[in-house]
Amino acid sequence: MRFGIATTLTQDSLQPVELARWLEDHGFESLFVGEHTHLPTAPHRYGDGVGEDYKKFYDPFVALTAAAVATERLTVGTAVCLVTEHHPITLAKMVSTLDQVSGGRVVLGCGTGWNTVELENHGVAWKDRWKVTRERILAMREIWTQEQAEFHGEFVDFGPIWCWPKPVQRPGPKILLGGGMDPDIVARRIVEYGDGWIPLDGGHELEPTIDAIRKEMDRAGRTLDEFELTVGLGLMGPITETRYREVVEMGFSRVLFVLPRRGREADLETLESFAELKRSFERG
Numbered sequence: 001m002r003f004g005i006a007t008t009l010t011q012d013s014l015q016p017v018e019l020a021r022w023l024e025d026h027g028f029e030s031l032f033v034g035e036h037t038h039l040p041t042a043p044h045r046y047g048d049g050v051g052e053d054y055k056k057f058y059d060p061f062v063a064l065t066a067a068a069v070a071t072e073r074l075t076v077g078t079a080v081c082l083v084t085e086h087h088p089i090t091l092a093k094m095v096s097t098l099d100q101v102s103g104g105r106v107v108l109g110c111g112t113g114w115n116t117v118e119l120e121n122h123g124v125a126w127k128d129r130w131k132v133t134r135e136r137i138l139a140m141r142e143i144w145t146q147e148q149a150e151f152h153g154e155f156v157d158f159g160p161i162w163c164w165p166k167p168v169q170r171p172g173p174k175i176l177l178g179g180g181m182d183p184d185i186v187a188r189r190i191v192e193y194g195d196g197w198i199p200l201d202g203g204h205e206l207e208p209t210i211d212a213i214r215k216e217m218d219r220a221g222r223t224l225d226e227f228e229l230t231v232g233l234g235l236m237g238p239i240t241e242t243r244y245r246e247v248v249e250m251g252f253s254r255v256l257f258v259l260p261r262r263g264r265e266a267d268l269e270t271l272e273s274f275a276e277l278k279r280s281f282e283r284g
Contacts, residue, residue, distance in 0.1 A: 001248060003278045004030030005271070006079045006232045006256035009063045010056035013261050014268070020067035022268075024074045026275045031067055032079035032109060032230075032256055035060045040117040053261055061094045068102035077107035079198060079232065079256065080178040084112050084124045088136040088156055089163060092143040096167040104168035109198040109230070110137060111178040130189070131155060137175060137193050144172035174228050180204070183212035191216045196228035200258070201243065202236030210250050230254040239274075244281055255281075 005023055009016060020031055039054040064076040076098070083091070099106040112129035113119055124132050132155045139151040139158075144167050148160045167173055176198035180186035186209050190197055197213065199206060214224060231247050233239045235258040247255065257274040259267060 001281065002029040002075075002254040003281070004028055004032055004075070004077075004230075004254060004256045005259050005274065006032040006034075007259040008034045008053055008261065009058040009060075010053055010261070011058075012053075012056065012263075014264060016058075016063040016066040017070040020071045020074055020076075022271065024071045026271075027278065028074070028275075030075035030077060030107070030254065030256070031064070032077040032107070033058070033060045033063055034079055035082050035085070036113070036115075036118065037082075037085050038118065038121070040115065040121060042117045044115050044117060046114070061098055064106075065098055065101055068098065068105060073105075075105050075107055076102060077176075078109045079230075080109040080111035080176075082113040083110050083133045083136050084119050084129055085122045086136070088139040088151075089143065089158065089161070091136070092140040093163060093165075095140070095173060096144060096165050099167040099169055099173055100165045102168075106167070106169070106173040107176060107228075107230075108173050109176045109178055110194075128155065134189070134193055141172060141193075145170075176228060176230055183209040184216075187212035187216035190227065191220050191222065194227075196230065198230045198232070200232040200235050201247065206231065206247065206250055224251055228253060230256060232256045232258050234258040239277060241281065 005028060023031055034057065036054055036057045060078050060081060067074065068076050095106060095108055110133065112133050116126045119126060119129060135153040135156040139156045142149040142151050143163045149163060150160045151158055174195040176196040177190050177194040178198045183205060190213055217223060229252040231252045233243065233255055239257060259270060261267065
């Protein structure tokens with residue numbers, strides 16, 4: 001089992017270099033960070049349930065570059081990159097550049113975003129969010145793997161291009177899909193254009209979706225070993241040994257402890273408690 005931290009980074013949080021070095025020094029495998037380019041002032045479906053941090057998110061790729069160059073082994077990832085907020089050519093270049101700078105330590109968790117107005121600000125209609133995401137991911141895969149890449153779809157369309165660097169990881173960094181409430185739909189997306197799943201425990205039905213992924217892989221003649229399953233624990237309830245054992249049994253190979261932002265000293269105390277949890281889980 002690999003253990004990492006999932007969090008959001010702002011000017012008020014622990015900073016990327018300090019956090020990344022702390023995690024590597026304490027034996028954590030990875031740091032995953034979230035993304036929002038902005039928070040529209042218009043009303044949204046979560047109302048007052050969204051905190052001040054949503055106005056202040058760091059750019060994840062700038063922050064993860066700082067984390068990567070400050071460490072030697074730490075995997076850096078997004079949980080999640082909002083693909084709806086990026087052009088696929090520039091996103092492909094950013095991700096492959098980070099993969100080169102880090103020596104092949106990137107995992108790309110991908111989602112669509114939940115704020116309808118935020119998506120509209122980026123020219124994406126809510127009803128099209130997953131169609132757009134699919135085409136942009138497929139276009140990035142073409143850019144990463146082809147000397148001359150081109151893509152022709154409903155939402156992404158470009159003729160032959162040269163675009164370097166190519167990623168260190170071949171055929172590219174793992175793409176883990178987040179989001180989605182219907183297990184069958186999630187399973188179809190993952191098997192068609194993803195490399196795994198990255199849900200939050202409590203926000204998604206884990207067991208039914210894993211079952212659906214297995215069935216979809218059987219239909220495609222593939223096995224679960226080909227996919228990477230990462231789960232975030234602690235956002236919607238305490239992290240317990242019982243729940244940890246359950247997600248291991250389901251097939252998850254990476255656990256991300258979700259670090260809330262409560263101030264520097266409080267966050268360091270939480271990290272110490274996560275390190276002790278990790279050690280206790282590792283002892284079995």
